[in-house]
Amino acid sequence: MSALLACLVLPLLGALAAVALPRRAVAAVLAGVVALTLVAAVGLAVAVHSGGVVRLALGGWSPPLGIALAADGLGAAFVLLTALVMAGVAAAARDEMTPQGAGPRAAFGFWPLMLLLWGALNAVFLSRDLFNLYVGIELLTLAAVALVAIGGRAEAIAAAMRYLIFALAGSLLYLAGVVLIYGAHGTLDIDLVAARDAAAPDGLALALMTAGLLVKTALFPFHVWLPPAHASAPAPASALLSALVPKASFVILLRLWFEAMPDLGTDRALLLLGVLGAAAILWGSLRALVQARLKLIVAYSTVAQLGYLFLVFPLAGGAAGAQPWTAGAWTGAIFQALSHGLAKAAMFLAAGLFMAAAGSDRLGALRGLARVMPMTAFAFALASVTLISLPPSGGFTAKYLLMTSSFAAGQWIWALVMTLGGLLTAGYLYRPMAALFAREGGEGVQTVARARQAVPLVLAGLAILLGILSAAPFDFLQIGRPEAAEEGP
């Protein structure tokens, strides 16, 4: 319980300190908060692994009066992912986000916003209360939008504005659904909602909440805000935005469709979510294929990679509840979210280093950089291995699990989409890779410290490691999974 608590309060306390303390003190506090929260996240994962779901009734009031928190395998895995990415980004941004490096405005804003984002993500991953989840994603949204605006140029502010309007519309739709649930059932607790007597507006409530969360997860066709926002933020901010932020609304979608209201998962609704996911894979990949700037390629790649997550709905949702293949599909989607988080953070950080060296992220400017920055180029290549889903990466395990379950379920069409998506991913990542590893070029670029180059390599390496050690995380993700109890071994 204390590890769970530390994951919630440490980043928030750190954010308050980063606002109130003078600059010199902030660096020390920051290092302490990042290290302690990382330890707490590991501690929470260990506690869940050894003792099962960790629960906490806040203030000693149990639902429906109070708010319940719980760390199951799903929640604890995302808390750990967040801690790893945050620690990496903090290490990478330490020298960049200073008054000398990025200006006093960005240097002031980045650190509290990063910690607020961290606190909000953990609050969302651990909450069991629909309204508390709303407050969590509000904090997440405002911190995320501000991280885009840090970019400072007119295009960054325009992208932040567009992001804000989309995200707030999504929030309102979600809130409208929550209001309907509370009006009909007098409770906001996910477990009590799961045990409710069905009421007529339940379907509308789920539809509204889902629509709002799809906007925030940037699922096709609601993705238009994402590429400009993620491409115009500073690289460490882009890493957080792409690797972590859309995963929060996705986890809430999992909680709604698999835990709170699985009875409403009709075949048609689940199919629609799957079709939108497939469209995102194809459209995002095709758009990534024609971009001329590295950060836009990586951002459109996020649109495509988020699409894979939504194949979980037709493969594991609704009446399919207790089929033999659902555990594979469910776990495959979460593996995809985790490995994409690690690989995409590595990619954006690498892109930031390339920009620092070459002064631009146009593909033409990146030619030959691999010879000057072999470590960063290797990190980018490793992250690409995960996104293309080559063995033995975490991305491979994810798509292997999703593919075998789509064959087992007789829904081979999703396997076809995934194969096509893999080929397109190889295609759009080949272009930056060809530029990086070109024989000529690379003269007259700024040198980048080796310590900064190590961070993307570690994150990309972790994404590969997730594939090599896939058995342990597979079992971990089953802890507290609703159908796991019924299915048996």
Add this chain to the structure above:
Amino acid sequence: MTAALGLALDAALCALILGVALAVVAGRGVFRAVVFFIVYGLLAAVAWVRLDAVNVALAEAAIGAGLTGVLLLAAHGRLRRAEAAQDLAHGMPWSAALAGGALAAALGWAWFEMPIPVEPGPELAEALPRAGVGNPVTAVLLNFRAWDTLLESIVLLAALIGVWMLAREGDWREPLGRPQHARPGGVMAGFGRVLPPVGLLVGVWLVWAGADHPGGAFQGGTVLAAVGLVAVLAGVIRPPWIGAPLWQGALVLGPAVFLLAGIAGAVLAGGFLTLPEGFAKPAIVTIEVALTVSIAVTLAFLVLGPPEAEGAG
């Protein structure tokens, strides 16, 4: 009041709200829309009073009509200076109207289909005497669902940092907001001396009364923020710079006290945000006072906007 009279009043109120809402979206001109939006907020506040939700009414009037109105008027002023206001509000944005209409129809349908709203269960009646405060809204906000309120108070801080990120690179060390010049001896300067003491009293009373009557940190904080804004507009006080230690401390005081009280609960009372029965009232009042300070400063800074140099924009 007889039932028939009440019904007539409610029907008139509903018609007014709908009419004013229509005037906001359908009328020409940004300024008219802003004024109607403020009127709409005030009418909505009256509607909340009719629904016996005085807490919500206070919040709606103070934030929905008051501060949001000031923000919108300030935005209109900037647009006019940039001569960008003219190309707005020509013709109906049909896609938005369609989406809004469909959502309203769906929610209307749900309202008819909805079972009679569940009364707060026996859990609330049983727990309220142990909550430390008589106002059930305050009990929910600061005890039963304190985690929501704690996060909400931090949401305000995130919003403020976001607004500050819009500052121009060269203006970071300037005072917050556009430089204000009130004519000495003018109306604004006079207001600036008379209103703040009165507002201060009202704001503090709203916080204190919030323990057992409608009111609380958000409503009181908003009134205090308005007091500060009037004083700045009248030139009585100068807005601070980002990084002024006292003001930065005021921004985080509320969330910090709230978080530390929650952690103290975990250490001393066996659970995060747990308030032992005997300590509940003083703890809640302390948290509310600290929150009020932070909410007032944050809201005032939000309305002032990012730092701006003289003559910029």
